[in-house]
Amino acid sequence: MTQPNVDDLVQSIASDxxxxxxxxxxxxxxxxxxFSDGARITDYLPVLVTKRVREDLRSQSRHNHH
Known part of the structure; x- marks a missing residue:
């Protein structure tokens, strides 16, 4: 299975x-x-991946500013 619009996800997260x-x-x-390892339903992967990466980036930037 291919990752739908990964470039779009990356650009959106990077700009935000x-x-x-x-x-x-x-x-x-x-x-x-x-997330996809062993997943039976992959419909929501783009949403879940985007959410997790944004959260990870936010927590990293908070740690870097202290």
Whole structure:
């Protein structure tokens, strides 16, 4: 199965968070793999992956600012 509109997800997350697209792309790829491993229903993967990557980036930026 291919990842639908991964480039769109990456661009959206990168522009919203200010993170470099390369970093976002790597995180999306890793998160996608973790979430899809053994998943029977993949309809919601783009939403779940996007949410997790945004949360991870937010928590990283909070840690970097302290």
């Amino acid at each position: 968070t200010g993170a470099p697209p390369e970093t976002v792309s790597r995180m999306v790829s890793q998160t996608w793999q973790a």
